[in-house]
Amino acid sequence: MDENTAPAQADPGYAVGRLAEAFTAALTHEDPRVREAAEKRADAWRLVVAGMADGTLDIGSGAPVRHLPPWVTLEIAPGGFATGRAAAGGLLRPHEEALARRHGLPATRSALYAHHLTQDGLAELSGLLDSGAYEIDVPEQAALLGVAWLVRAGDTAGALRLLAAVEPFADTLCFTPRPAPFHELPGRVVHRASAGEVRADLDRRTRRRSPAENRPLVQQEALAVWNPFADRVLAHWWQTRTGDRVDGRRPEGWRARGADLLAEYARLAAEHTLCTKHRRPKENLAVMLTALREAVESDGPTARSRGLLQHAVDSMVRKRGLPGSPAHTALRTAQAAHAARPTHDVLAGLVSARLAGLPQNSGVPRIEEALAPATREEADGLRVPVGWPVPGPLRRIALRAAAAPLDDLVALGVVPSAEVMAELVPALTASAEAAAAPDPALSRLVAAHHRAFSRRRSLMLLNLESQVRADRLPWVRALRPHLSDTGTRREAVSRLVPELGASALTHFPGTVLPNPLVREFNAVSRSAGLDLPWLEELAADIFTGEFAPKFLRAAKAAASLVEGTAYARYYGIDCAEVLALEEAPPAGSADRTSPFALLCAERAGLRRSGVASSGTVIEQAQILTTHNLATLVGAGAAPAAGWADLAWRAHALAVAAVERLPRVGTPRGHVRSAAFSWRQAVFFLSLCPAPEQRGAVARMEESLLARPRHTRERMAPVVAGLRRVVDGGPLVEGGSDGARRFLGWSERQHWMLEIAPQALLPRTRRWG
Structure with a gap:
C-alpha cells in the first residue's frame, strides 16, 4: 500500500442494498413476525444511510459516531455498521420507569441520574452491590454502581473523575442497573439461556398466531x-x-x-x-x-x-x-x-409451568427434572396422559437453560458450534476476572460488567483500527486501581486459555475460531499477562491489503512450530523466510506495504483487485499464521484424544462439505469451508509422529472408496497431495496421482466446481 494511498472507506452502496432488502421484507413477507423484524432492520439501515450521507457517521473508524466517545456502546446493524444511536439510549426502560414512579421523579434520565447521587440513591446502589440483585444489560449500567462502590471505599477522587466522564450523557444514556433476583451458580457452570428466557419461548408456543x-x-x-x-x-x-x-x-x-x-x-x-x-x-x-x-x-x-x-x-x-x-x-x-395425543402447545405449557418456580434469571442445574414424563397430577390438570414424554423439539428449547460445565453442554447438543461456544465463554472468563477483586461486592460487579461488555457488538473497522477495549471505559479505569493482581487470580485466568482452547479444538476441530471467541481469548490473555497474537478472521470485501503487526508475530510463532513438518511442505512455506521478515518496509522504500503483506500477495499470485483476490491474500495469511492454531498449541492447548483424532474428524468435515457439491445454494462457500477444515486436518496431522501420519493418510484413502464418485474425484487429488508430503517430499501439483493443494479462495472458477462427472448430471425420468 503506497503511503499516499487514501484511507479505505466503507461503501455506502452496501448499506443502501441492505435497506432495500429489509424494506422489501417488511412490506411483502407473509409472516407478521418477520415483517416486524424487517421493519426494525429497515429503521436501523435508514439511520446508517443518512449518517453516511451527511457525514455524522464515519463507518470503519473505531469511533464512528461524531457526537459520542468511543466508550459508548453503539447500536450496530449487521455487518458492523453503526447506526448512530447508543445501545443504552432510546426510551426509558421498564425498570427506569418503575424507579421514577417509586420515588415520584420526573420520567427523565437526568432526574434518575440526579437521584442516584443523593444519599438515598447511593444507599440503594450500595444495597444492590451487597445483595447482587441486579443485572447489567449494557456496560453503561455499571457506571453508577462503580461510583457507589468508590464512594464507600473512600476513593472520592476516583468517583468524581468517573462522574465527570459520564455526566454529559446523564439525560440520554441508561446508567441505572436493572434489579433482578441474585442466583449464583457454581464455578465452571454455564448456561446458554436463563429459565425465564426459555419460558418466554415456550409460552410463545402456547399462543399460536400463524x-x-x-x-x-x-x-x-x-x-x-x-x-x-x-x-x-x-x-x-x-x-x-x-x-x-x-x-x-x-x-x-x-x-x-x-x-x-x-x-x-x-x-x-x-x-x-x-x-x-x-x-x-x-x-x-x-x-x-x-x-x-x-x-x-x-x-x-x-x-x-x-x-x-x-x-x-x-x-x-x-x-x-x-x-x-x-x-x-x-x-x-x-x-x-x-x-x-397432547399437542406441543399443551406440552410447552407443562414444561413452562415446571420452570416457573425456579430462579428466572439463571440457568437450571437439574434440567432433566423439567423434562421428565407427565406425572399423575399434571395429567389430571392438563389433559396429558400419565407418563407422556416431552417431545424432541420442546426438549431442545428447554435444554438451552441447562446449567452445566461447557463440555457437558456440548454433549447435550446445547452447543452445536464454535459460535455458540463463544457466547458461553464470557461467563467463565467473568468468574476468572472477578477473582481480582478482594471485595465480594466488587467481584460481582466486575463479573456482571464483563458479561455485559462481551455482548457489545463489534464494529466494522478499516485501516487497521481496533475495537474498543474494556480498559478504555471510564468506570473500568476508575475501579482498576482497586483490583488486586494476586498470583491465584493470575493462575486462574492463565488456566482458561489452554482449557478453552482444548475444548474448542476437541469439539469443533474443523472450524476456525470465530471472532467473538478470539476476542475472549485476547481479553483473557491480556488479563493473565500473556502476550499472545490472537487473530480475527478478516472480511475479504473490506480488506485493504495490509495486516496488523500481530499477524507477523503469529506467523513467526507458527513458522517455529511447523518448520520441517508436513504442514510446511503441503503449503510450500519457507519458514526461514518468514522468520527473517521485518515488521516494517526498509527505510526509504517507496512502497510502504509491510513485508508480511507483500509475502502473502506474492504467495497468492495476486493479479487483479476484487473480493476474490483479497480472499486469496487473506487465506495465505491464515496459512502462514495457522490462524490461531499455533498460538493455541503454544499456550498449552492439547486434546485429550490426541492430534490424530482431531485430524481425522477435521478431514471428515472437509469431505462432508465437498460431498454436498455442487447441489448447494452457495457452492463457493462450501469449497472454502471444506478447505479451512482440510487446513486444520493437515495442521493436526503434522503434530503426530510419522507412523501415525502415514496410518491416517491410509485411512483417508481407504475411506474415499466408499464415497460417491463425485466426492472421490474431488478429494482424491487432495489426499494424494497429503500423501506426498507425509512421505517426506514436497507437494508438486500434477503428476500421475494428480496431486493438488487444496485452497478455498480462487480468482477464477475453483477447480472443484469445474468437475462435472456423470453422477452429477440430472437424472432422466423413465416412464414404463
Whole structure:
C-alpha cells in the first residue's frame, strides 16, 4: 500500500442494498413476525444511510459516531455498521420507569441520574452491590454502581473523575442497573439461556398466531370432531339407499334425525372454528349437509344435489369403508388415538409451568427434572396422559437453560458450534476476572460488567483500527486501581486459555475460531499477562491489503512450530523466510506495504483487485499464521484424544462439505469451508509422529472408496497431495496421482466446481 494511498472507506452502496432488502421484507413477507423484524432492520439501515450521507457517521473508524466517545456502546446493524444511536439510549426502560414512579421523579434520565447521587440513591446502589440483585444489560449500567462502590471505599477522587466522564450523557444514556433476583451458580457452570428466557419461548408456543403454527390443532380438531361427525352424516344417508342408489327411501323418523344432525352441525361449527374444511362447498361433508338441509326443509334434494350426494357417498365408502365395518373402525380408532395425543402447545405449557418456580434469571442445574414424563397430577390438570414424554423439539428449547460445565453442554447438543461456544465463554472468563477483586461486592460487579461488555457488538473497522477495549471505559479505569493482581487470580485466568482452547479444538476441530471467541481469548490473555497474537478472521470485501503487526508475530510463532513438518511442505512455506521478515518496509522504500503483506500477495499470485483476490491474500495469511492454531498449541492447548483424532474428524468435515457439491445454494462457500477444515486436518496431522501420519493418510484413502464418485474425484487429488508430503517430499501439483493443494479462495472458477462427472448430471425420468 503506497503511503499516499487514501484511507479505505466503507461503501455506502452496501448499506443502501441492505435497506432495500429489509424494506422489501417488511412490506411483502407473509409472516407478521418477520415483517416486524424487517421493519426494525429497515429503521436501523435508514439511520446508517443518512449518517453516511451527511457525514455524522464515519463507518470503519473505531469511533464512528461524531457526537459520542468511543466508550459508548453503539447500536450496530449487521455487518458492523453503526447506526448512530447508543445501545443504552432510546426510551426509558421498564425498570427506569418503575424507579421514577417509586420515588415520584420526573420520567427523565437526568432526574434518575440526579437521584442516584443523593444519599438515598447511593444507599440503594450500595444495597444492590451487597445483595447482587441486579443485572447489567449494557456496560453503561455499571457506571453508577462503580461510583457507589468508590464512594464507600473512600476513593472520592476516583468517583468524581468517573462522574465527570459520564455526566454529559446523564439525560440520554441508561446508567441505572436493572434489579433482578441474585442466583449464583457454581464455578465452571454455564448456561446458554436463563429459565425465564426459555419460558418466554415456550409460552410463545402456547399462543399460536400463524396458520402454520395452528396446523397441529387444526388436524386434531378434524380428527376428533369433524371426521366422527361426517361418519354420522354418511351413516344417516346410507339408511336411504336402495341398491347402489342413495335417497331411494326414507325410513321412519329419518327427517327428524336429520334435523338433529343439522342442529348439531350448527353447534359444532360455532364451538370448533380452527378447521374450516367442512365449509368448502365441494367437500364431501358440505355436499351431504346441503342435500340433508334440502331434504329436511323442503322436498329436496334437487337433482343436482342428489347427483353430488351420490358421488360423495360413493367416494367416502370406497376410500374408507362403510361406517361400522372393520376397516373403517380400525381407521377411526387410530385417528382418535392420534387426536388424543397432547399437542406441543399443551406440552410447552407443562414444561413452562415446571420452570416457573425456579430462579428466572439463571440457568437450571437439574434440567432433566423439567423434562421428565407427565406425572399423575399434571395429567389430571392438563389433559396429558400419565407418563407422556416431552417431545424432541420442546426438549431442545428447554435444554438451552441447562446449567452445566461447557463440555457437558456440548454433549447435550446445547452447543452445536464454535459460535455458540463463544457466547458461553464470557461467563467463565467473568468468574476468572472477578477473582481480582478482594471485595465480594466488587467481584460481582466486575463479573456482571464483563458479561455485559462481551455482548457489545463489534464494529466494522478499516485501516487497521481496533475495537474498543474494556480498559478504555471510564468506570473500568476508575475501579482498576482497586483490583488486586494476586498470583491465584493470575493462575486462574492463565488456566482458561489452554482449557478453552482444548475444548474448542476437541469439539469443533474443523472450524476456525470465530471472532467473538478470539476476542475472549485476547481479553483473557491480556488479563493473565500473556502476550499472545490472537487473530480475527478478516472480511475479504473490506480488506485493504495490509495486516496488523500481530499477524507477523503469529506467523513467526507458527513458522517455529511447523518448520520441517508436513504442514510446511503441503503449503510450500519457507519458514526461514518468514522468520527473517521485518515488521516494517526498509527505510526509504517507496512502497510502504509491510513485508508480511507483500509475502502473502506474492504467495497468492495476486493479479487483479476484487473480493476474490483479497480472499486469496487473506487465506495465505491464515496459512502462514495457522490462524490461531499455533498460538493455541503454544499456550498449552492439547486434546485429550490426541492430534490424530482431531485430524481425522477435521478431514471428515472437509469431505462432508465437498460431498454436498455442487447441489448447494452457495457452492463457493462450501469449497472454502471444506478447505479451512482440510487446513486444520493437515495442521493436526503434522503434530503426530510419522507412523501415525502415514496410518491416517491410509485411512483417508481407504475411506474415499466408499464415497460417491463425485466426492472421490474431488478429494482424491487432495489426499494424494497429503500423501506426498507425509512421505517426506514436497507437494508438486500434477503428476500421475494428480496431486493438488487444496485452497478455498480462487480468482477464477475453483477447480472443484469445474468437475462435472456423470453422477452429477440430472437424472432422466423413465416412464414404463
